[in-house]
Amino acid sequence: MQREQISVFDIFKIGVGPSSSHTLGPWRAAQQFIATLREKDALAEVDQIKILLYGSLAKTGVGHGTDIAILLGLYGADPVTFDVNAIDATIEEIKTYGQLSLNGEQNISFNYSEDLVFLFLESLPFHPNAVTFQAFLSTGKAISETYYSIGGGFVVKEGEQGSDKEQVDLPFPVEKASELLHWCLSTGLKVSEVVMENELAWRSEIETRKGIMQHFYVMRDCTYRGCHTSGFLPGGLNVGRRAAALNKRLIGNNTYTNYESWIEAIRHGGNSFNYILDWVSCFALAVNEENASFGRVVTAPTNGAAGVIPAVLQYYVVFCDGFSDEKITQFIACASEIGSIFKKGATISAAMGGCQAEIGVSSAMAAAALTECLGGSQRQVLMAAEIAMEHHLGLTCDPIGGLVQIPCIERNTMGAIKAITASQLALQSNPDKAKVSLDAVVNTMWETALDMNSKYKETSDGGLATNIPISLPEC
Numbered sequence: 176m177q178r179e180q181i182s183v184f185d186i187f188k189i190g191v192g193p194s195s196s197h198t199l200g201p202w203r204a205a206q207q208f209i210a211t212l213r214e215k216d217a218l219a220e221v222d223q224i225k226i227l228l229y230g231s232l233a234k235t236g237v238g239h240g241t242d243i244a245i246l247l248g249l250y251g252a253d254p255v256t257f258d259v260n261a262i263d264a265t266i267e268e269i270k271t272y273g274q275l276s277l278n279g280e281q282n283i284s285f286n287y288s289e290d291l292v293f294l295f296l297e298s299l300p301f302h303p304n305a306v307t308f309q310a311f312l313s314t315g316k317a318i319s320e321t322y323y324s325i326g327g328g329f330v331v332k333e334g335e336q337g338s339d340k341e342q343v344d345l346p347f348p349v350e351k352a353s354e355l356l357h358w359c360l361s362t363g364l365k366v367s368e369v370v371m372e373n374e375l376a377w378r379s380e381i382e383t384r385k386g387i388m389q390h391f392y393v394m395r396d397c398t399y400r401g402c403h404t405s406g407f408l409p410g411g412l413n414v415g416r417r418a419a420a421l422n423k424r425l426i427g428n429n430t431y432t433n434y435e436s437w438i439e440a441i442r443h444g445g446n447s448f449n450y451i452l453d454w455v456s457c458f459a460l461a462v463n464e465e466n467a468s469f470g471r472v473v474t475a476p477t478n479g480a481a482g483v484i485p486a487v488l489q490y491y492v493v494f495c496d497g498f499s500d501e502k503i504t505q506f507i508a509c510a511s512e513i514g515s516i517f518k519k520g521a522t523i524s525a526a527m528g529g530c531q532a533e534i535g536v537s538s539a540m541a542a543a544a545l546t547e548c549l550g551g552s553q554r555q556v557l558m559a560a561e562i563a564m565e566h567h568l569g570l571t572c573d574p575i576g577g578l579v580q581i582p583c584i585e586r587n588t589m590g591a592i593k594a595i596t597a598s599q600l601a602l603q604s605n606p607d608k609a610k611v612s613l614d615a616v617v618n619t620m621w622e623t624a625l626d627m628n629s630k631y632k633e634t635s636d637g638g639l640a641t642n643i644p645i646s647l648p649e650c
């Protein structure tokens with residue numbers, strides 16, 4: 176069987192909130208459908224488009240912005256570059272005038288309430304996040320394709336599951352943590368160094384380093400923006416943003432004008448336990464408030480959990496003296512390998528495994544990366560990832576109102592703090608005496624995912640989502 180090959184840029188992707196599986200994935204699927212129409216020379220013949228949303232995409236699609244993402248993808252917008260401030264106006268125009276310009280080239284009539292169909296009671300067998308696009312042509316023919324958004328922004332087309340990515344020769348192929356450890360111990364390479372060697376199969380080292388720093392800049396800007404933006408989150412729950420007020424309180428009289436001087440200002444505040452704890456929470460809240468507001472974020476490895484890794488990385492940069500391109504690159508490369516092991520051995524999709532697959536995985540990634548950057552051995556790195564996930568096992572996904580806000584935003588603070596604790600525990604432990612391996616916890620997470628009731632898998636049919644009375648405005 177072909178092994179899945181996952182690059183650092185598959186695990187970390189620049190996109191738009193609030194959800195990687197419900198926003199970024201469907202956006203990419205819509206772009207792929209447009210590409211298909213172009214390949215078949217059919218774009219100019221399209222008269223009508225119908226979109227069918229199944230399973231979790233139907234149930235929490237509106238709260239997660241699936242409808243918006245799909246329209247933007249069909250419109251030809253790219254999640255990496257599209258101006259997030261133009262999203263509302265673009266969607267409003269499509270709805271108001273009943274016109275959609277496919278890829279900016281082919282104008283068609285589009286009725287939002289009839290052409291976008293939420294099939295709340297239907298699910299397709301391969302994955303709960305499914306979307307079918309149907310294009311009806313002036314020739315009388317129709318072109319239809321189904322896509323699955325399988326978590327973390329990954330998308331597969333029906334009929335091409337697992338076979339669409341070009342295979343390369345990786346010097347250190349890794350399916351499980353035990354294989355990663357084998358390569359590390361037999362070569363003396365750190366986890367991040369194994370990753371950098373493998374990345375050479377796709378591109379030059381310079382390109383990889385540049386790409387990783389670009390992802391860091393997006394994380395950095397998102398954190399900084401979130402720490403300086405107040406108000407309420409969209410969606411109707413009236414959740415107030417908290418990061419900006421917390422930033423203001425913590426920074427006190429220290430002044431700054433940009434990201435670099437902000438770091439210095441934070442450092443001036445000292446290093447008491449409560450002070451650092453508050454800052455880690457502040458960083459995580461900031462990113463996820465941006466995510467909930469359709470802001471630009473880095474999927475890490477999902478959008479709902481996008482705040483954990485930036486928060487721990489920011490903690491490392493500010494409080495552990497990790498502010499260098501080299502250290503940041505090492506952190507992100509190491510984290511990506513752990514995310515990749517969870518994707519191969521279990522899942523990073525909340526619709527498949529609940530929140531353990533999102534916050535749990537991001538916490539494990541951050542714990543491992545921090546441990547390596549703080550000088551831990553390769554065994555301690557894997558141990559940190561194991562500890563972080565062990566204490567997220569069984570975590571359900573039950574977002575209130577289908578919005579990626581409650582419990583999601585605070586949950587990122589928990590994932591970040593647990594990552595730091597897991598890292599410290601591993602650094603203070605002898606991994607030879609550990610009773611639970613990372614592979615065992617990956618396997619346990621997958622078995623737990625299979626046993627988990629579907630109410631707790633991003634459907635908003637159970638848990639907090641049904642126990643907290645809310646009334647959202649009609650969409």
Ligand code: SF4
Binds near residue numbers: 479533572574580584
């Ligand atoms: S509860 Fe967790 S998995 Fe579910 S949407 Fe929120 S962050 Fe994502």
